[in-house]
Amino acid sequence: MNVFSAIIEALPYILEGTLVTILLVVGALSLGFCIGVPMAVGQVYAPMPIARLISLYVWFFRGVPVLLLLFLFYYGIFGLIGLEVSTIGASCLVLGMTSAAYQSQIFRGAILSLPAGQLKAGRALGMRDGQSIIHIILPQALRLSIPGWSNEYSILLKDSAMCFALGTPEIMARTHFVASRTYEHLPLYITAGLIYFAITFAGVSMLRRLERKVRIPGYNTSGM
Amino acid sequence: MHTPASETPILRAEHFSKYLGGRKILDDCSICMHPGDVKVLIGPSGAGKSTFLQCINCLLEPDEGEIWLGEKQINVKNSKELCYLRQHVGMIFQDFNLFDHLCAQDNVALALRKVRGMSKQDALKRAKEELARVGLADRASLFPAQLSGGQKQRVAIARALAMDPTVLLLDEPTSALDPELVGEVLTVIRDLASHGMPMIMVTHQMEFARAVATEILFMEQGQVIEHGAPDDLLAPGTISRTQDFCTRLCDLCSGDTGRIEE
Numbered sequence: 001m002n003v004f005s006a007i008i009e010a011l012p013y014i015l016e017g018t019l020v021t022i023l024l025v026v027g028a029l030s031l032g033f034c035i036g037v038p039m040a041v042g043q044v045y046a047p048m049p050i051a052r053l054i055s056l057y058v059w060f061f062r063g064v065p066v067l068l069l070l071f072l073f074y075y076g077i078f079g080l081i082g083l084e085v086s087t088i089g090a091s092c093l094v095l096g097m098t099s100a101a102y103q104s105q106i107f108r109g110a111i112l113s114l115p116a117g118q119l120k121a122g123r124a125l126g127m128r129d130g131q132s133i134i135h136i137i138l139p140q141a142l143r144l145s146i147p148g149w150s151n152e153y154s155i156l157l158k159d160s161a162m163c164f165a166l167g168t169p170e171i172m173a174r175t176h177f178v179a180s181r182t183y184e185h186l187p188l189y190i191t192a193g194l195i196y197f198a199i200t201f202a203g204v205s206m207l208r209r210l211e212r213k214v215r216i217p218g219y220n221t222s223g224m
Numbered sequence: 225m226h227t228p229a230s231e232t233p234i235l236r237a238e239h240f241s242k243y244l245g246g247r248k249i250l251d252d253c254s255i256c257m258h259p260g261d262v263k264v265l266i267g268p269s270g271a272g273k274s275t276f277l278q279c280i281n282c283l284l285e286p287d288e289g290e291i292w293l294g295e296k297q298i299n300v301k302n303s304k305e306l307c308y309l310r311q312h313v314g315m316i317f318q319d320f321n322l323f324d325h326l327c328a329q330d331n332v333a334l335a336l337r338k339v340r341g342m343s344k345q346d347a348l349k350r351a352k353e354e355l356a357r358v359g360l361a362d363r364a365s366l367f368p369a370q371l372s373g374g375q376k377q378r379v380a381i382a383r384a385l386a387m388d389p390t391v392l393l394l395d396e397p398t399s400a401l402d403p404e405l406v407g408e409v410l411t412v413i414r415d416l417a418s419h420g421m422p423m424i425m426v427t428h429q430m431e432f433a434r435a436v437a438t439e440i441l442f443m444e445q446g447q448v449i450e451h452g453a454p455d456d457l458l459a460p461g462t463i464s465r466t467q468d469f470c471t472r473l474c475d476l477c478s479g480d481t482g483r484i485e486e
């Protein structure tokens with residue numbers, strides 16, 4: 001079989017997997033963001049027991065391989081709590097919970113890098129701490145988080161290939177499926193690699209643009 | 225300037241003590257403000273001046289002491305009362321603490337909207353008025369990073385004034401400024417004083433303190449060890465710790481900074 005015809009024949013099938021991968025990444029990043037932001041705020045500002053609990057969560061999800069977490073939740077915990085999800089749903093949840101742990105640390109670092117005077121100034125005006133966090137701390141911290149977040153995006157995208165092990169029909173699983181039937185391993189995996197590369201590049205440059213767009217006037221980001 | 229003693233003070237901080245790091249940083253300090261009072265806190269570095277100011281609006285919770293706003297004693301454990309206190313006691317910081325992600329007018333407008341519940345439109349209108357009052361009408365849409373130190377401090381003053389504070393606390397408002405920018409900020413503060421804005425101010429600008437203060441309080445090692453009218457404490461020939469401190473301060477800077485713009 002001709003190399004190119006093998007690729008062309010497999011391409012629609014793999015591209016469909018690309019959509020699944022993108023769905024996984026967008027879903028997991030969003031979930032990670034929604035959990036990660038309050039976790040970061042809690043770790044910095046909440047009373048000791050809550051901050052401890054969050055640290056425990058972070059410690060667990062960062063300390064265990066993603067592949068193990070996928071198996072643990074899909075075959076174990078989800079069944080135990082009676083949650084019936086598709087492989088895509090399960091992958092999304094597990095990647096999202098893992099990403100939350102990493103994202104929370106990105107946001108926490110950004111919050112801690114802000115001068116203490118910002119919160120003080122909010123308090124001195126009579127704002128409640130919650131208001132100060134929402135209107136003063138987070139808008140600044142999230143801006144500072146974009147470079148780290150972009151990193152998390154590229155790592156998560158590649159972690160999503162691990163979901164292949166659950167049979168999630170994403171890029172990796174589909175490529176593997178075709179390759180094992182056609183024996184055109186080299187061209188097919190190169191194709192898959194290029195697709196990952198393209199998605200990484202597209203996402204990172206989008207975030208780069210976002211970073212420039214929300215830049216605070218008067219600060220330069222060139223680092224000079 | 226002096227009001228009859230019978231009149232209720234607008235703010236009283238009584239017998240404040242504060243421990244930090246196992247040390248008693250603030251030791252039984254009190255201050256009482258009447259309408260129009262401008263009290264200047266002076267003293268060596270580490271005396272506890274900033275700690276005292278921050279206890280007054282409870283950015284640091286005093287370990288002992290009572291705080292009264294008019295006739296009402298504030299229970300600082302109650303978050304509603306705490307916000308009420310802070311809303312009525314404005315604070316100006318040494319390093320401005322402007323919200324870096326907001327332009328000048330939004331810096332002023334934020335608390336108007338979130339604390340006083342004003343509409344966006346009303347808040348911006350009020351913000352522009354306050355900025356005009358400190359001479360920054362044409363800088364309203366600039367961000368902190370685009371302003372000079374003196375302009376930042378004036379925005380900070382406008383932000384505090386917009387809340388219609390009962391008393392304004394100023395912690396070395398000109399210490400972080402280049403010498404040529406000190407004057408513009410002092411001019412604004414003096415203008416406020418002359419309009420009867422009650423203020424408690426920490427400063428090393430003795431010439432200025434003398435001109436605007438109704439009372440000077442000298443702090444050392446967490447205690448107010450001398451207080452009185454500037455003329456009593458600083459008149460030539462007087463023997464007081466305050467006088468002594470000021471002489472040393474003046475020797476140090478040999479009078480090259482802190483000129484007040486006329």
Ligand SMILES: Nc1ncnc2c1ncn2[C@@H]1O[C@H](COP(=O)(O)OP(=O)(O)O)[C@@H](O)[C@H]1O
Nearest residue numbers: 244245249267268269270271272273274275276
């Ligand atoms: N968080 C803290 N922990 C321990 N000591 C502190 C803390 N903050 C301030 N201090 C100490 O309290 C003393 C008074 O500080 P401060 O009120 O800032 O003095 P001033 O404003 O008069 O220069 C200083 O000796 C300082 O080292």
Ligand SMILES: [Mg+2]
Nearest residue numbers: 273274275396
């Ligand atoms: Mg100080």
